[in-house]
Amino acid sequence: MPADALTSTADTAAPPRRRALVGDAAALLLKAAAPERRHLVHAIGWLLLAAGLEALGPLAGKFLIDHYLVPRQARWVEIGALLLGALVAGWGASLLRYGQMVRLAGVAMRSVQRVREQVYGHVLRLPMTFFDRAITGQLVSRVTNDTEAVKTLYVQVLFVVLDSLIVLAGAAIAMLWLDWRLMLIVATTAPAVGIIVTLYQRLSGPAVARTRELRSELNAQMAESISGMPVLQASNATERFRQRFASLNESHYASRQVELKANAWLLRPVLDLLNVTLLAVLIWVFGLRSQGGAMGPLEVGILYAFVNYMSRVVEPLIQITMQFAQLQQALVGAARVHALLKEAEAPRPAGPAHIGEGEVRIEGLDFAYQPGHPVLHGLDLRIPAGSFYGIVGHTGSGKTTLLSLLLRFYPAAAGAIRIDGTPIEAIGEDHFRDRIGLVPQDPFLLAATARENIAMGRELGEEQIVEAARAAHLHDFIAGLEHGYDTPLGEGGARLSVGQKQLLAIARALAGRPRILFLDEATSHIDSETEQVVQRALADLRGQVTIVAIAHRLSTVRDADCIIVLNHGRIAERGTHEHLMGLQGGIYQRLYLLQQLQDDGDSPQEPDQAA
Numbered sequence: 001m002p003a004d005a006l007t008s009t010a011d012t013a014a015p016p017r018r019r020a021l022v023g024d025a026a027a028l029l030l031k032a033a034a035p036e037r038r039h040l041v042h043a044i045g046w047l048l049l050a051a052g053l054e055a056l057g058p059l060a061g062k063f064l065i066d067h068y069l070v071p072r073q074a075r076w077v078e079i080g081a082l083l084l085g086a087l088v089a090g091w092g093a094s095l096l097r098y099g100q101m102v103r104l105a106g107v108a109m110r111s112v113q114r115v116r117e118q119v120y121g122h123v124l125r126l127p128m129t130f131f132d133r134a135i136t137g138q139l140v141s142r143v144t145n146d147t148e149a150v151k152t153l154y155v156q157v158l159f160v161v162l163d164s165l166i167v168l169a170g171a172a173i174a175m176l177w178l179d180w181r182l183m184l185i186v187a188t189t190a191p192a193v194g195i196i197v198t199l200y201q202r203l204s205g206p207a208v209a210r211t212r213e214l215r216s217e218l219n220a221q222m223a224e225s226i227s228g229m230p231v232l233q234a235s236n237a238t239e240r241f242r243q244r245f246a247s248l249n250e251s252h253y254a255s256r257q258v259e260l261k262a263n264a265w266l267l268r269p270v271l272d273l274l275n276v277t278l279l280a281v282l283i284w285v286f287g288l289r290s291q292g293g294a295m296g297p298l299e300v301g302i303l304y305a306f307v308n309y310m311s312r313v314v315e316p317l318i319q320i321t322m323q324f325a326q327l328q329q330a331l332v333g334a335a336r337v338h339a340l341l342k343e344a345e346a347p348r349p350a351g352p353a354h355i356g357e358g359e360v361r362i363e364g365l366d367f368a369y370q371p372g373h374p375v376l377h378g379l380d381l382r383i384p385a386g387s388f389y390g391i392v393g394h395t396g397s398g399k400t401t402l403l404s405l406l407l408r409f410y411p412a413a414a415g416a417i418r419i420d421g422t423p424i425e426a427i428g429e430d431h432f433r434d435r436i437g438l439v440p441q442d443p444f445l446l447a448a449t450a451r452e453n454i455a456m457g458r459e460l461g462e463e464q465i466v467e468a469a470r471a472a473h474l475h476d477f478i479a480g481l482e483h484g485y486d487t488p489l490g491e492g493g494a495r496l497s498v499g500q501k502q503l504l505a506i507a508r509a510l511a512g513r514p515r516i517l518f519l520d521e522a523t524s525h526i527d528s529e530t531e532q533v534v535q536r537a538l539a540d541l542r543g544q545v546t547i548v549a550i551a552h553r554l555s556t557v558r559d560a561d562c563i564i565v566l567n568h569g570r571i572a573e574r575g576t577h578e579h580l581m582g583l584q585g586g587i588y589q590r591l592y593l594l595q596q597l598q599d600d601g602d603s604p605q606e607p608d609q610a611a
């Protein structure tokens with residue numbers, strides 16, 4: 001089941017079950033580290049060797065105590081050789097460990113880099129249905145914060161846990177070899193630590209999940225506020241939003257406090273207590289056995305070695321558990337990234353079918369965003385190649401939906417859309433996007449130069465870019481900028497007027513030399529003068545490109561070969577402007593007359609303008 005990456009594993013729902021969380025996080029880590037398998041195997045091998053060398057230290061100590069100190073044997077050469085050997089082994093282990101840590105750091109960094117690129121690439125290929133329910137801030141959080149959490153997981157898992165486990169294994173083997181019964185006593189630490197960690201998780205788990213949730217909400221509010229800044233400031237809502245942010249921030253702080261308290265009051269003290277208790281038990285057993293207890297005598301050297309190993313074992317265990325909160329957060333982050341990566345991508349057909357002349361046929365087309373709520377009902381329409389069709393209708397009549405289906409953003413529930421006789425699903429993705437141009441209502445400009453905004457990453461020659469700008473009647477304006485086509489246009493095209501942005505969007509669409517051009521209310525925010533420029537640009541394209549224009553402003557499509565009037569998802573009227581104006585009481589006629597009245601009201605000095 002591809003979990004809903006932005007709801008169920010994320011910010012609004014209860015935290016997912018731990019087992020699933022660990023499984024998802026592990027799947028993500030393994031997949032991301034797969035190309036680094038060789039490095040991982042080598043690093044683990046060398047770390048094992050380092051742990052083995054480290055384990056020799058206490059053994060040498062034991063030998064020194066039992067063979068030279070206790071029997072008071074001052075064989076200095078042997079003692080010196082033993083100490084030197086222990087020193088060299090210790091240094092060797094440190095060197096090896098350092099080298100492998102650097103190697104593992106590289107593995108972690110590269111893996112996270114891969115995850116981040118993969119997540120971004122995946123998001124770019126997700127279907128529109130995903131973005132209908134996605135919240136931008138949270139999605140950004142997935143690509144930035146959560147992949148960062150994945151890094152924490154790598155660093156924790158690979159550095160601390162892996163290293164600790166290897167040290168643990170080395171010490172355990174050495175202790176087993178020295179005295180297996182004493183080792184059993186030490187082994188009781190494992191379940192005790194397990195119980196403490198489980199208890200700690202129960203207490204802090206909800207707070208950890210809540211902290212992440214709140215952090216994500218903080219991001220979401222920040223992103224939302226920045227994108228809606230004009231509305232926020234104009235409606236004097238900034239103070240309310242500041243307060244809302246402050247209250248979220250406060251909750252975040254409180255939640256962090258709960259986590260930290262669980263750390264401070266439960267984890268460290270209890271683990272320290274466990275450590276001290278274990279040492280006391282060891283010394284007690286030593287006391288018993290040195291007096292000839294049931295298990296026989298115990299050498300002082302063994303006690304020394306055990307105490308030494310204990311400090312090596314318990315400290316990593318404390319380290320692992322202390323970092324559990326972070327580990328838990330990282331697990332949640334990694335699981336969310338995993339869920340996002342499991343979201344099905346939009347299909348990318350690779351068929352050989354091509355768009356030729358650009359004739360569009362719509363046959364019995366039905367569509368619903370949600371089952372049981374149809375938006376389009378049995379649409380039938382033929383748009384001949386090279387013609388100009390307008391689509392008009394009341395708000396909510398289904399115009400944008402029809403366009404979205406024509407653009408393959410959603411699959412049709414029933415019926416078919418064909419281009420030059422081929423069902424659109426059968427046309428190869430790259431070819432389809434190359435041949436289809438879109439001028440959206442919101443032109444979406446990059447914080448880049450005019451050239452980059454027209455090219456949009458496509459490899460277009462100078463000639464193609466200038467030709468497109470000329471066709472959109474924007475060349476003179478761009479050429480007049482201080483650096484011409486290389487002039488940065490500012491964030492969101494801040495240097496351009498709304499009309500110029502719209503013309504740039506037209507240039508961008510034309511630069512790909514499309515066979516079919518879709519315009520989605522491309523003139524609704526521009527003045528009549530700029531609208532005329534757009535109309536001229538469209539008139540120049542007639543006969544060469546199939547144009548389908550959704551228009552609220554009816555004057556934009558007045559000259560269309562055919563105007564389709566949608567009403568509640570059905571084609572209510574169709575024909576030329578003159579034909580539709582002749583339908584007494586028709587929707588188009590009413591809409592047109594209403595707009596005319598409005599225009600007359602707006603500009604009383606030009607009463608006949610829209611007639």
Ligand SMILES: Nc1ncnc2c1ncn2[C@@H]1O[C@H](COP(=O)(O)OP(=O)(O)OP(=O)(O)O)[C@@H](O)[C@H]1O
Pocket residue numbers: 132369370375393394395396397398399400401402
């Ligand atoms: N992503 C969506 N998810 C669910 N319902 C949607 C979605 N987009 C549109 N709708 C619904 O589909 C219906 C048609 O909407 P659509 O945007 O196609 O109308 P429209 O004619 O383009 O309207 P407008 O002129 O206001 O842009 C509306 O009832 C709308 O609420």
